[in-house]
Amino acid sequence: xxxxxxxxxxxxxxxxxxxxxxxxxxxxxxxxxxxxxxxxxxxxxxxxxxxxxxxxxxxxxxxxxxxxxxxxxxxxxxxxxxxxxxxxxxxxxxxxxxxxxxxxxxxxxxxxxxxxxxxxxxxxxxxxxxxxxxxxxxxxxxxxxxxxxxxxxxxxxxxxxxxxxxxxxxxxxxxxxxxxxxxxxxxxxxxxxxxxxxxxxxxxxxxxxxxxxxxxxxxxxxxxxxxxxxxxxxxxxxxxxxxxxxxxxxxxxxxxxxxxxxxxxxxxxxxxxxxxxxxxxxxxxxxxxxxxxxxxxxxxxxxxxxxxxxxxxxxxxxxxxxxxxxxxxxxxxxxxxxxxxxxxxxxxxxxxxxxxxxxxxxxxxxxxxxxxxxxxxxxxxxxxxxxxxxxxxxxxxxxxxxxxxxxxxxxxxxxxxxxxxxxxxxxxxxxxxxxxxxxxxxxxxxxxxxxxxxxxxxxxxxxxxxxxxxxxxxxxx
Amino acid sequence: xxxxxxxxxxxxxxxxxxxxxxxxxxxxxxxxxxxxxxxxxxxxxxxxxxxxxxxxxxxxxxxxxxxxxxxxxxxxxxxxxxxxxxxxxxxxxxxxxxxxxxxxxxxxxxxxxxxxxxxxxxxxxxxxxxxxxxxxxxxxxxxxxxxxxxxxxxxxxxxxxxxxxxxxxxxxxxxxxxxxxxxxxxxxxxxxxxxxxxxxxxxxxxxxxxxxxxxxxxxxxxxxxxxxxxxxxxxxxxxxxxxxxxxxxxxxxxxxxxxxxxxxxxxxxxxxxxxxxxxxxxxxxxxxxxxxxxxxxxxxxxxxxxxxxxxxxxxxxxxxxxxxxxxxxxxxxxxxxxxxxxxxxxxxxxxxxxxxxxxxxxxxxxxxxxxxxxxxxxxxxxxxxxxxxxxxxxxxxxxxxxxxxxxxxxxxxxxxxxxxxxxxxxxxxxxxxxxxxxxxxxxxxxxxxxxxxxxxxxxxxxxxxxxxxxxxxxxxxxxxxxxxx
Ligand SMILES: [Zn+2]
Numbered sequence: 001x002x003x004x005x006x007x008x009x010x011x012x013x014x015x016x017x018x019x020x021x022x023x024x025x026x027x028x029x030x031x032x033x034x035x036x037x038x039x040x041x042x043x044x045x046x047x048x049x050x051x052x053x054x055x056x057x058x059x060x061x062x063x064x065x066x067x068x069x070x071x072x073x074x075x076x077x078x079x080x081x082x083x084x085x086x087x088x089x090x091x092x093x094x095x096x097x098x099x100x101x102x103x104x105x106x107x108x109x110x111x112x113x114x115x116x117x118x119x120x121x122x123x124x125x126x127x128x129x130x131x132x133x134x135x136x137x138x139x140x141x142x143x144x145x146x147x148x149x150x151x152x153x154x155x156x157x158x159x160x161x162x163x164x165x166x167x168x169x170x171x172x173x174x175x176x177x178x179x180x181x182x183x184x185x186x187x188x189x190x191x192x193x194x195x196x197x198x199x200x201x202x203x204x205x206x207x208x209x210x211x212x213x214x215x216x217x218x219x220x221x222x223x224x225x226x227x228x229x230x231x232x233x234x235x236x237x238x239x240x241x242x243x244x245x246x247x248x249x250x251x252x253x254x255x256x257x258x259x260x261x262x263x264x265x266x267x268x269x270x271x272x273x274x275x276x277x278x279x280x281x282x283x284x285x286x287x288x289x290x291x292x293x294x295x296x297x298x299x300x301x302x303x304x305x306x307x308x309x310x311x312x313x314x315x316x317x318x319x320x321x322x323x324x325x326x327x328x329x330x331x332x333x334x335x336x337x338x339x340x341x342x343x344x345x346x347x348x349x350x351x352x353x354x355x356x357x358x359x360x361x362x363x364x365x366x367x368x369x370x371x372x373x374x375x376x377x378x379x380x381x382x383x384x385x386x387x388x389x390x391x392x393x394x395x396x397x398x399x400x401x402x403x404x405x406x407x408x409x410x411x412x413x414x415x416x417x418x419x420x421x422x423x424x425x426x427x428x429x430x431x432x433x434x435x436x437x438x439x440x441x442x443x444x445x446x447x448x449x450x451x452x453x454x455x456x457x458x459x460x461x462x463x464x465x466x467x468x469x470x471x472x473x474x475x476x477x
Numbered sequence: 478x479x480x481x482x483x484x485x486x487x488x489x490x491x492x493x494x495x496x497x498x499x500x501x502x503x504x505x506x507x508x509x510x511x512x513x514x515x516x517x518x519x520x521x522x523x524x525x526x527x528x529x530x531x532x533x534x535x536x537x538x539x540x541x542x543x544x545x546x547x548x549x550x551x552x553x554x555x556x557x558x559x560x561x562x563x564x565x566x567x568x569x570x571x572x573x574x575x576x577x578x579x580x581x582x583x584x585x586x587x588x589x590x591x592x593x594x595x596x597x598x599x600x601x602x603x604x605x606x607x608x609x610x611x612x613x614x615x616x617x618x619x620x621x622x623x624x625x626x627x628x629x630x631x632x633x634x635x636x637x638x639x640x641x642x643x644x645x646x647x648x649x650x651x652x653x654x655x656x657x658x659x660x661x662x663x664x665x666x667x668x669x670x671x672x673x674x675x676x677x678x679x680x681x682x683x684x685x686x687x688x689x690x691x692x693x694x695x696x697x698x699x700x701x702x703x704x705x706x707x708x709x710x711x712x713x714x715x716x717x718x719x720x721x722x723x724x725x726x727x728x729x730x731x732x733x734x735x736x737x738x739x740x741x742x743x744x745x746x747x748x749x750x751x752x753x754x755x756x757x758x759x760x761x762x763x764x765x766x767x768x769x770x771x772x773x774x775x776x777x778x779x780x781x782x783x784x785x786x787x788x789x790x791x792x793x794x795x796x797x798x799x800x801x802x803x804x805x806x807x808x809x810x811x812x813x814x815x816x817x818x819x820x821x822x823x824x825x826x827x828x829x830x831x832x833x834x835x836x837x838x839x840x841x842x843x844x845x846x847x848x849x850x851x852x853x854x855x856x857x858x859x860x861x862x863x864x865x866x867x868x869x870x871x872x873x874x875x876x877x878x879x880x881x882x883x884x885x886x887x888x889x890x891x892x893x894x895x896x897x898x899x900x901x902x903x904x905x906x907x908x909x910x911x912x913x914x915x916x917x918x919x920x921x922x923x924x925x926x927x928x929x930x931x932x933x934x935x936x937x938x939x940x941x942x943x944x945x946x947x948x949x950x951x952x953x954x955x956x957x958x959x960x961x962x
Contacts, residue, residue, distance in 0.1 A: 038580065038581050041805065042800045042805070043580065043581075043806070044561070044567065044569070044574070044577070044682040044683070044800070045560075045561045045567075045579075045581075045583060045678075045679065045680040045681055045682045045683070046581075046679070046680075047678060047679050047714060047715050047716065047717075048716065049713065049714060049715075049716050050716065077796050079795075079796050079799060079843070081799065081802060081820055083802075083804045083816065086800060086805060087799065087800045088796070088798075088799020088800045088802060089796050089799060143804070143805075270844055270845050272795075272796070272840065272843035272844060272845075272848075273843075273848075274792060274793075274796070274843055274848070274852060277685075277686035277687035277717075277793055278683075278686050278716065278717065279716050279717075280716055280717065
């Protein structure tokens, strides 16, 4: 039996207004080479100036990952030639990173598990080579340097992950934390969250690590899991047949569903790191660090626990709500306004998320505000609306943006609680169904449910089910 | 009619303000002199005639409107071709950037223009400022105005020669290991490198970032003080520029230097040309006559300076010059067989032999497995050299040395011996490594025919430029420029 050993290197694009070493905009999707200047074009004579906002965001991420922020860190040049790397080197951090020695808790086999964070460091992004989409793409590549100089943090984990599922959970939680911190939009398709994996396998129980490969091109959560599963099986097969793993960089090919080794020559880099002489060492004062620490929002784990404690929610509901900061905010606002936390959790997690998904919207784009939802929940808990009717009303609120009371008034959806009105309906049904009445009277009390259904049907769900039950019992004698 | 090209800044400006001459006339006089003289000296790579005349007319309009002249108002300036001026070619004396037009101006250039300077053009230098003779220019060598068969020094040889030959009143150069001070010595002018961080490097094409400086040339200490005062000071676009107030340098000039302690390091007087040694000794006597105390000192790590310097500067150069790859600007080799070949052909065709040598050396010393033995060790030695100076300045106010161990040599004489060429930088690289300010001033000439200039270097504490200039100006006033062995 072999066990996998996995470590992840995650790049997160920081959503600062301007780039890390110049004042160009970081906006995504602008026409190529419009957000550029001498600095991010790497023109002769231009010099980098560090954007403090990027440091603050990186520090937020590092502190949220329980890292120790170094009072002094240093930028270094990573030298390599690539057409979209305008200076011929990337300004990164090497032997003196911003932060080290952190951890992140994941869920593994139903238990909590700490995954070590080796380091968090700051660096600049490169530009983008465009190989497709031009009339002469057959013979030419184009370069867009809008992305050149966008701030990134690299988060390197310890090789503590033991399955693709753990890796998936780690990345999910990491992403959630970054979203909570509002330091990145973590959009994998746009490349603001990127992941490489170091993978090896070893006989179960062995103390030493096996030879690892670095798997790149994991552009979605799905690919991460598939690529890791594939790579673990591949390595296991080789070892089981007596072979040896070659240390190399492999690319995940999502079409072939396989990893492929890159020609080693292409990646046999000697980056010739040395301290960046154009920037002073990055000094972080205790007061700056404290200021950032104070600005940290409540993080997902803490929030989940508070939701359980404060609102008596089941752990699974709390976990689901806490997995997104705006979702948890929405819940808490609804719970406070309605004083019905459990109902709020149920309705948000099942009904509201469902209609949002149908409409292709995020929670932040919900046309039904927490206050409006709370009003609906109050109507339900006061018995003015049945759950069934509530769903219809919510659908209408979602569509029209009107409050629950208006929707109800317009469609006369208010619940019928008047026993006399209900009795009148019941009498008609009793008269029309003598067979069922006889069965009931012979002692087959289960028939009562059938009658309730008939009454609800006749009132289009508007009858109060409790009043229906009581009145039915009376009428059926 | 007086020769407008002979004047100091103050002389020129008093004639301008009294309207005895216009800035346009002064500029034309310089352009004419360039036209007649520069064919043999070859100090300039680009002469920006129209642009200069336009700037001159703007100065004249301001004068006519009664506006103040500005500290460099109407002063014709030459700029080394590694310092960007928006709209002008910036070749770095390299085929690689032969057609590169600067899209922005260096901070130092902006400040000069703000102060009213008239920029005549861009001066020749060693390719990417790598060299000590201006023979490594990718286009043509510059000749020493004192003896056309000799080099003007380098790498800022064009700027030094232009000032010496009165093809500009003052000039900007860049100094990484002596590239202002040594050509100033060779051409018999004043050249100064401020403290590292004193002048913004923004817009100076990087050779070795931790050692690069922009600095002034002039024919008098006062002119150099004026130009330094204009370009010095914190620049938010250069993170390594210092947030230290700029002193009024000219206010320090003329004050007595009595009681100043001048250190003389014995390490700087070994193996140098005896005529130069004699001149410097005479210069030291002159300082004694001015009331300075001459104190022998030791700078024990001097012998490691050349090795240390050439490791650090080549390492940084190998990285700084990586951007010239034919992809975005500058030379692009035609018909490459793929990307790698584009890089190879472009860099093969664009760079000269000295630049290639330094890129290879620098790549080697940064390579994995060699980094600790070379680059890291050099950084440790650099710290020791800096400490030598800091300790020396506990005892003395300034240090006096020869600028170069040798007088200007013949063109071609040392071209095939790069090591000899490197070793001649011995007296200038130490201050570069320590980041302290240094000035080279004329200190007489050799006895030969024609007599060749000798330069004296004065070094001071970090940010003590005012004292450096004060001493230099006292020396100049006392007649020290005309010492003979
Ligand atoms: Zn930019």
